[in-house]
Amino acid sequence: MNIRALPAALYVLLLYGFIFLPVxxxxxxxxxxxxxxxxxxxxxxxxxxxxxxxxxxxxxxxxNSVLVGVVSSLVAxxxxxxxxxALARHRLPxxxxxxxxxxxxxxxxxxxxxxxxxxxxxxxxxxxSLWTIGIGHVVINLPLCFAIVYSQMGAQQxxxxxxxxxxxxxxxxxxxxITAPMLWPALFASFFLSLTFSWDExxxxxxxxxxxxxxxxxxxxxxxxxxxxxxxxxxxxxxLISFLFVLLLDxxxxxxxxx
Amino acid sequence: MSxxxxxxxxxxxxxxxxxxxxxxxxxxxxxxxxxxxxxxxGGKTTxxxxxxxxxxxxxxxxxxxxxxxTHVPPARRPTTTVFQDYALFPHMNVAGxxxxxLKMRHVPKREQQxxxxxxxxxxxxxxxxxxxxxxxxxxxxxxxxxxxxxxVEPSVLLLDEPLGALDLKLRRxxxxxxxxxxxxxxxxxxxxxxxxxxxxxxxxxIVVMNQGSIEDLGPPERVYxxxxxxxxxxxxxxxxxxxxxxxxxxxxxxxxxxxxxxFELPGAAESGTRVxxxxxxxxxxxxxxxxxxxxxxxxxxxxxxxxxxHQCDAxxxxxxxxxxxxxxxxxxxxxxxVLDLYLDPCxxxxxxx
Numbered sequence: 001m002n003i004r005a006l007p008a009a010l011y012v013l014l015l016y017g018f019i020f021l022p023v024x025x026x027x028x029x030x031x032x033x034x035x036x037x038x039x040x041x042x043x044x045x046x047x048x049x050x051x052x053x054x055x056x057x058x059x060x061x062x063x064n065s066v067l068v069g070v071v072s073s074l075v076a077x078x079x080x081x082x083x084x085x086a087l088a089r090h091r092l093p094x095x096x097x098x099x100x101x102x103x104x105x106x107x108x109x110x111x112x113x114x115x116x117x118x119x120x121x122x123x124x125x126x127x128x129s130l131w132t133i134g135i136g137h138v139v140i141n142l143p144l145c146f147a148i149v150y151s152q153m154g155a156q157q158x159x160x161x162x163x164x165x166x167x168x169x170x171x172x173x174x175x176x177x178i179t180a181p182m183l184w185p186a187l188f189a190s191f192f193l194s195l196t197f198s199w200d201e202x203x204x205x206x207x208x209x210x211x212x213x214x215x216x217x218x219x220x221x222x223x224x225x226x227x228x229x230x231x232x233x234x235x236x237x238x239x240l241i242s243f244l245f246v247l248l249l250d251x252x253x254x255x256x257x258x259x
Numbered sequence: 260m261s262x263x264x265x266x267x268x269x270x271x272x273x274x275x276x277x278x279x280x281x282x283x284x285x286x287x288x289x290x291x292x293x294x295x296x297x298x299x300x301g302g303k304t305t306x307x308x309x310x311x312x313x314x315x316x317x318x319x320x321x322x323x324x325x326x327x328x329t330h331v332p333p334a335r336r337p338t339t340t341v342f343q344d345y346a347l348f349p350h351m352n353v354a355g356x357x358x359x360x361l362k363m364r365h366v367p368k369r370e371q372q373x374x375x376x377x378x379x380x381x382x383x384x385x386x387x388x389x390x391x392x393x394x395x396x397x398x399x400x401x402x403x404x405x406x407x408x409x410x411v412e413p414s415v416l417l418l419d420e421p422l423g424a425l426d427l428k429l430r431r432x433x434x435x436x437x438x439x440x441x442x443x444x445x446x447x448x449x450x451x452x453x454x455x456x457x458x459x460x461x462x463x464x465i466v467v468m469n470q471g472s473i474e475d476l477g478p479p480e481r482v483y484x485x486x487x488x489x490x491x492x493x494x495x496x497x498x499x500x501x502x503x504x505x506x507x508x509x510x511x512x513x514x515x516x517x518x519x520x521x522f523e524l525p526g527a528a529e530s531g532t533r534v535x536x537x538x539x540x541x542x543x544x545x546x547x548x549x550x551x552x553x554x555x556x557x558x559x560x561x562x563x564x565x566x567x568x569h570q571c572d573a574x575x576x577x578x579x580x581x582x583x584x585x586x587x588x589x590x591x592x593x594x595x596x597v598l599d600l601y602l603d604p605c606x607x608x609x610x611x612x
Binding site: 156160162173177182 | 311312313332333334335338339340342344346347348349350359360363364407408411
């Protein structure tokens with residue numbers, strides 16, 4: 001290797017190390033044999049993965065996370081798409097304000113959103129459950145879905161929609177047969193981003209849940225009783241799932257498409 | 260008399276303070292190929308959009324086969340459109356695109372397949388049925404758009420600058436095909452363009468539009484040879500426009516005095532009226548021929564070669580502006596040369612507006 005490339009290589013190594021070293025350590029010590037996830041490494045062993053799968057509370061939390069993630073993402077994509085369609089295709093009064101209000105939650109911290117929801121649910125007497133977590137996740141993901149879909153609504157779709165109407169399609173047929181299929185990559189991307197965010201989200205889920213919790217909340221309660229390789233195992237598992245989402249998104253949506 | 264395919268009654272369109280159309284009255288006969296021709300902003304596309312149902316006129320009525328459809332949306336009109344950008348559905352294959360309108364009309368599956376095959380056959384693209392639309396060339400997409408619009412058997416087919424995106428050679432070929440297809444299916448076509456040659460080549464009737472109203476209307480030969488207004492004479496090909504004044508009137512026979520001399524012309528205008536004389540460049544000749552009128556000597560300023568002919572700017576002593584003159588393709592002219600110009604008075608067109 002060229003000697004002059006060395007500083008650059010070193011820099012890249014440090015940069016990626018900084019990002020990925022914690023994850024690597026987490027994953028490595030999930031294969032630890034003994035009870036403490038600290039050096040020296042005495043694995044590899046799958047004992048803690050076995051323990052994880054045998055933990056009913058953890059598995060319940062996993063199922064809850066999947067349920068909340070899929071349902072809240074579907075709702076967020078549907079609502080975001082309809083809002084984008086309305087704002088892109090119709091002249092609405094105060095359209096700028098509506099658009100601003102739809103995307104505003106992106107700028108508010110999850111903690112504030114979570115507290116706001118908690119107070120609202122309490123004062124309305126809504127019991128804390130998976131439903132309230134789902135509502136919280138729709139609140140944080142809807143702006144994202146709206147922004148992604150809205151940015152992809154161009155003149156090409158508008159012209160195709162016009163042609164469909166001209167050929168006798170009713171309004172719902174235009175949306176179902178033309179607009180949505182043409183926006184498929186954007187819809188797919190917003191669904192998987194929402195799913196990833198919901199899967200990882202802790203603070204809102206923590207604040208507005210009670211008995212049924214999602215995986216991040218369950219992990220947090222495990223951490224309170226101290227570190228052990230099982231938390232590493234579950235952490236690695238969560239990371240793997242998120243990674244697969246992003247990979248899928250990358251493969252399906254971001255790969256180069258024929259024009 | 261049979262019911263016309265389309266009737267516009269006093270149609271006006273305003274966008275805010277701008278009047279896009281004013282008092283349009285127009286009838287399109289069943290089976291006609293009508294071309295709306297004009298510069299951008301002339302109102303031709305607005306009129307087409309009103310016919311297709313994409314715009315509701317501010318005033319007036321639109322009748323299709325005698326039925327008032329002024330306020331009926333596009334989906335429930337017996338019209339379909341070939342759009343300028345074709346607007347094919349990129350997520351469907353060719354057959355899916357063509358079948359779309361039939362599906363919306365709940366035509367049985369088997370009949371759909373037959374009619375799609377016929378429509379694709381009509382435009383010569385039966386072999387592309389299973390292909391994706393982005394794999395097709397511009398000319399092929401244009402034909403698919405045509406098949407998709409024709410397959411539902413509309414009362415009137417609307418074409419919004421359908422050839423605008425094609426190169427010149429393909430455009431001339433497609434306009435020929437459009438005409439043939441229209442004659443074969445017999446559907447009424449209303450076609451918008453700003454290309455005069457295209458309009459003359461395909462239209463049964465040309466409607467010249469300018470600033471939101473109809474300037475002229477008639478068969479291509481009439482509109483070109485006997486334009487009804489200064490605008491038409493200038494817009495349809497080249498014309499030399501010369502100011503004049505009516506000096507005497509004897510019934511339908513006028514004497515007009517102009518810088519080119521006095522002409523005896525048929526027409527209706529009071530003496531003293533200011534008029535314009537329109538003379539096509541190809542009607543000016545360098546040969547006295549039989550009974551042509553001598554205009555005098557003209558000095559050539561510029562000369563360009565157009566393949567079928569040369570066109571020159573030549574200045575007559577008596578006229579402030581140079582005249583456009585068409586010269587034989589094989590004759591070489593240089594700036595500075597002097598020509599004797601002659602004109603058959605029959606070719607002079609009198610314009611009163």
